[in-house]
Amino acid sequence: MTKKAAKSTKKAAKAPIKKSMTGAEALVKCLENLGVEYIWGLSGGAAIPIFDALVGSKIKLILVRHEQGAAHIADGYARATGKPGVVLVTSGPGATNTVTGIMTAQMDSVPMIVLTGQTISPMLGKDAFQESDIFSITIPVVKHSYLVKKANDIPRITKEAFHITNTGRPGPVLIDLPKDITQGEFTGKTLDPEMDIPGYKTADKGSLKDIKKMAKLFNASKKPLLLVGHGAVLSGAHQAVAKLARKLNAPVTNTLLGKGCFPETDPLSLGMLGMHGTAYANKALVGCDLICSIGSRFDDRINGKNDEFCVGAKKLHIDIDEAEIGKIVEPDAYCVGDARLIVEELVKHVNPLDTEEWLKEVKFYKKEFPLKFNDDKGLTAQRVLFDLQELTKGDAIISTDVGQHQMWSAQFNLSTKGERWLSSGGAGTMGFGFPAAIGAQFGCPNDLVVAVVGDGGFQMTLFELATVFIHKLPVKILVIDNKYLGMVRQWQELFFENRLSGVDLEGNPNFIKLAEAYGIKGVHIDDPKHCKTRLKEALDFKGPVLIHAEVIKEDNVFPMIPAGRSASQMIIEPPTTKLEKPTGST
Amino acid sequence: MAKKKKDIHTISVKVANKPGVLLRCAQVFARRGYNIDSLVVSAGVNPKYSRMTITAQGDPETLEQIIKQTAKLVDVLHCEEHTGADSVTREVALLKLKSSAQIKSAITKHKRKYGLKIVDEGEGAIIIEQDGTTEELDEFEELMKKHGIIEMVRSGKLVMALGKEPT
Numbered sequence: 001m002t003k004k005a006a007k008s009t010k011k012a013a014k015a016p017i018k019k020s021m022t023g024a025e026a027l028v029k030c031l032e033n034l035g036v037e038y039i040w041g042l043s044g045g046a047a048i049p050i051f052d053a054l055v056g057s058k059i060k061l062i063l064v065r066h067e068q069g070a071a072h073i074a075d076g077y078a079r080a081t082g083k084p085g086v087v088l089v090t091s092g093p094g095a096t097n098t099v100t101g102i103m104t105a106q107m108d109s110v111p112m113i114v115l116t117g118q119t120i121s122p123m124l125g126k127d128a129f130q131e132s133d134i135f136s137i138t139i140p141v142v143k144h145s146y147l148v149k150k151a152n153d154i155p156r157i158t159k160e161a162f163h164i165t166n167t168g169r170p171g172p173v174l175i176d177l178p179k180d181i182t183q184g185e186f187t188g189k190t191l192d193p194e195m196d197i198p199g200y201k202t203a204d205k206g207s208l209k210d211i212k213k214m215a216k217l218f219n220a221s222k223k224p225l226l227l228v229g230h231g232a233v234l235s236g237a238h239q240a241v242a243k244l245a246r247k248l249n250a251p252v253t254n255t256l257l258g259k260g261c262f263p264e265t266d267p268l269s270l271g272m273l274g275m276h277g278t279a280y281a282n283k284a285l286v287g288c289d290l291i292c293s294i295g296s297r298f299d300d301r302i303n304g305k306n307d308e309f310c311v312g313a314k315k316l317h318i319d320i321d322e323a324e325i326g327k328i329v330e331p332d333a334y335c336v337g338d339a340r341l342i343v344e345e346l347v348k349h350v351n352p353l354d355t356e357e358w359l360k361e362v363k364f365y366k367k368e369f370p371l372k373f374n375d376d377k378g379l380t381a382q383r384v385l386f387d388l389q390e391l392t393k394g395d396a397i398i399s400t401d402v403g404q405h406q407m408w409s410a411q412f413n414l415s416t417k418g419e420r421w422l423s424s425g426g427a428g429t430m431g432f433g434f435p436a437a438i439g440a441q442f443g444c445p446n447d448l449v450v451a452v453v454g455d456g457g458f459q460m461t462l463f464e465l466a467t468v469f470i471h472k473l474p475v476k477i478l479v480i481d482n483k484y485l486g487m488v489r490q491w492q493e494l495f496f497e498n499r500l501s502g503v504d505l506e507g508n509p510n511f512i513k514l515a516e517a518y519g520i521k522g523v524h525i526d527d528p529k530h531c532k533t534r535l536k537e538a539l540d541f542k543g544p545v546l547i548h549a550e551v552i553k554e555d556n557v558f559p560m561i562p563a564g565r566s567a568s569q570m571i572i573e574p575p576t577t578k579l580e581k582p583t584g585s586t
Numbered sequence: 587m588a589k590k591k592k593d594i595h596t597i598s599v600k601v602a603n604k605p606g607v608l609l610r611c612a613q614v615f616a617r618r619g620y621n622i623d624s625l626v627v628s629a630g631v632n633p634k635y636s637r638m639t640i641t642a643q644g645d646p647e648t649l650e651q652i653i654k655q656t657a658k659l660v661d662v663l664h665c666e667e668h669t670g671a672d673s674v675t676r677e678v679a680l681l682k683l684k685s686s687a688q689i690k691s692a693i694t695k696h697k698r699k700y701g702l703k704i705v706d707e708g709e710g711a712i713i714i715e716q717d718g719t720t721e722e723l724d725e726f727e728e729l730m731k732k733h734g735i736i737e738m739v740r741s742g743k744l745v746m747a748l749g750k751e752p753t
Contacts, residue, residue, distance in 0.1 A: 135606060139610055139613050140617060164660060198635075199661050199663040321658065323657075323658050
């Protein structure tokens, strides 16, 4: 948890209790006391008492257009601010529509509170109108959840939920609230009761013995590589990681979600590694004699073929979640706890290393295998994102969707600070990028927020254009339109003899007119020559803009390590021979 | 019995007695394709907590993940695997057999060795309670099969760690 977030959850002021209060009123009071600024929601019968209690509250209720939008908005807010996002929906379909958003947050360890209305308690399990067993449905995708049985339990449950969601390894918490409970009388004595979660463990600073064991391996290394993940961002380990890298003189690579923990503009940074990571990061992965993961879980998009991952290298693992240790990679040394605290201690025990030769080798990879693109065939997504980088210099909050544009954005939009890069990594949820950008803009009203989305994913949640318009959010929506579900098309081209199946987005709307229909300005780009000026014009505009970048239809993301292969089998240039079908997970 | 004994694991879980905790624990096993053979849940001395004993089959690597993922659940205080060396296990079975002179003499013969108790003798049927280790229950079941077992229910394994510390 970041310091910022810790402060906000500790704010729980002790407000005097009104003489007569409903469960819903008690809930809203608790949320206010916990420092909640916004609730994103969509109303419905079973949730009316809660919506009613929000009338006159200092919490701003934002009405969205679809519950999935609410969940991703809350997620984006949380990723950008470190504070949990709060969602309020009704029972039945309202609740089930949040499931994708909850799963997305769970996969990426994002704090989120989901409040669901529920049918009245006596009707539970009787197939009441709009009844869904959301408690059971979401068990595999929440960090924790509650079905409230008594109004007087609301303060304890709310307090526990906020504690659980943003301590240890963050994750979403769902509270299911039957209508008779929220409508019924609250007769509790306090809104700030003791928590009752004896089984819950938060993170600590890790064992000194474990840290010393890691330091010993570092001190014997000649070619160390640091791998930073989302956990390092979440724990605010930025400075500690930088200190460690500089003391060791070690190159640093990052996962998709670890972007910004260590500045990607730093000479020691290799940018993102993995399936579509930079060639030099993947070459370093093959060449290193020690790899230390700081808050990453060795996702299969990083490891590829597990038994060929960093063969011969010592593997070190720092993670807040003990279950991650040995899940994919059996480490030679590890430490369980908060990444920042562990790295701060680790720095004290490592020696400055002589890595001159190693850095030379890495530098050679960087020079020999740079990221590249050209404008020969017309406007490419890479050109657009390259120009975006030139204009923003890593200062914008970038929220991506999922697919080719996401990988290109990860390659070209270098992050220099944490909490500025929002992307659905674990879940790979199309439709995430645009609403997440809205959440980030709510949380950071003075920052430039750019949603980098594809034409496919954008159409999954574009109804939140209304939310952008109503709240005058100056979000810049950059639609990279290649009229295909591009990543799948790429796989079909490379591995399935170019048999295209279910990827042609024929029938796309006129995106400019679509934006205008919602009262939002549209800017069209289709020429590499004008790309930067048009982009600048859009970014400088004070309100929301949809930038429609019509790019060449057929383009592939390289480098690429086919799923299930090792980093040594990376494809850097477009292949000329037929490739075997990938055997990895997806 | 000739079951693959190597792959059967006995796991104890101490949980806070909260709604849904059983569902959460079962889901950790189910998601990883682990079959639960038996599951016993009961409140502890302090009714705020419950103890589960789970026997399950599967490979040890997956089991390690399951134990860690179960231990991570908010309502779980701890989760451990037990081996024969560090714990005692017991199981109870009820068997309904056709009443006959042959059966009765078999019961008398095996009474002491297998910890048998006749709990009901009705018309044409006899209900026996057996208390012992899983292996003893398996053996006795095998012996009785030739006489024809009408019905059998088993409690599932209970485990308790040896020594003065709680399991």
